[in-house]
Amino acid sequence: MRWLYLLLLTSILALSLAAEALEFRGGDIISIDSPVEDDLFAGGDAVNVNAPVDSAVIFGGKVNVDAPIKGDLIVAGGDVNLNSDVGGKIVVAGGTINLRGDVARNVVxxxxxxxxxxxxxxxxxxxISGGDVYNAGKVLGALWVNAGNFQNNGTAGEVRFQQWKEDEAEERSEAFISTFSILMILGFLIVGLIMLRLFPGGVFAVDQEIRRSPPVRALLGLGLIVASIVLIVISIFTIVGLPLGLVLLELVVAALLLANLFVSFSLGRWIVSALNQTPGDVPTFVLGYLILSLLFLLPYVGFIIELISISLGFGAMVFALNESRRRV
Structure with missing residues (x-):
């Protein structure tokens, strides 16, 4: 299933590096009712694309694409209906996925x-990977399917099917985890892009602390994480400190979830600086996010890299907040 990660992340990078301007949409119910001649990033409970879009990354509970997408389309959602044509490639993860339109390039x-x-x-x-897969369309190239049940009433240049067997519970679990992980990758990508758009000053402040002394920030960040956990546990088990412990727990969890996003931006800046390139803040962030996500997938050392990244980002956030407090 690791090829799903690679194709997904490569598609995200290709989409973002081509973006000079971005259109952000967020809310409970999002409707794109007028053409978007930019790259669209949208997230909400329901997202309806009713007008042409250049390219799109969409994250939602229910996603309906009823208008042409000129370039690439990346979607994560519960119920996904792709009813119109896509001029590039598509990468989709969801509960139920229905593809009705034409796709010019590859499909994952x-x-x-x-x-x-x-x-x-x-x-x-x-x-295609899923519990139940049905093909009634026309695939000009090869069709690879990994599924519990597969019905093929369509055509393809070549069909390769691997079936989940009843006693392969571990493989089913791995497929579910992989799908969930893809949703998480897309979700955190959108969070990072929104954070960069709405709070660029905070992102650059943390980036400055990361680049100032990475080993020191990582070590202190790890120590602060351990200290925070100890303090939370002590507070929760005392009646007086329970409210403080719960608030502290929420703050620490939020900081830990955001830590890798800050490190992604710093890693991207370091890479583009080494290459003497200036692609812009959004492509720089996505490049760092891609590289860091791939590093997390490495066997044996991936967990260690992720722990270092979280510690580095956490420590840098604390230093940036302290520096901001001093200036005030």
Missing amino acids: MAGGQVRILSTSEIGRDAA
């Missing part, structure tokens, strides 16, 4: 139920 989809309907034609290859 992972979900509980994945259906390629008769109105769909895929210009190149398709890689």
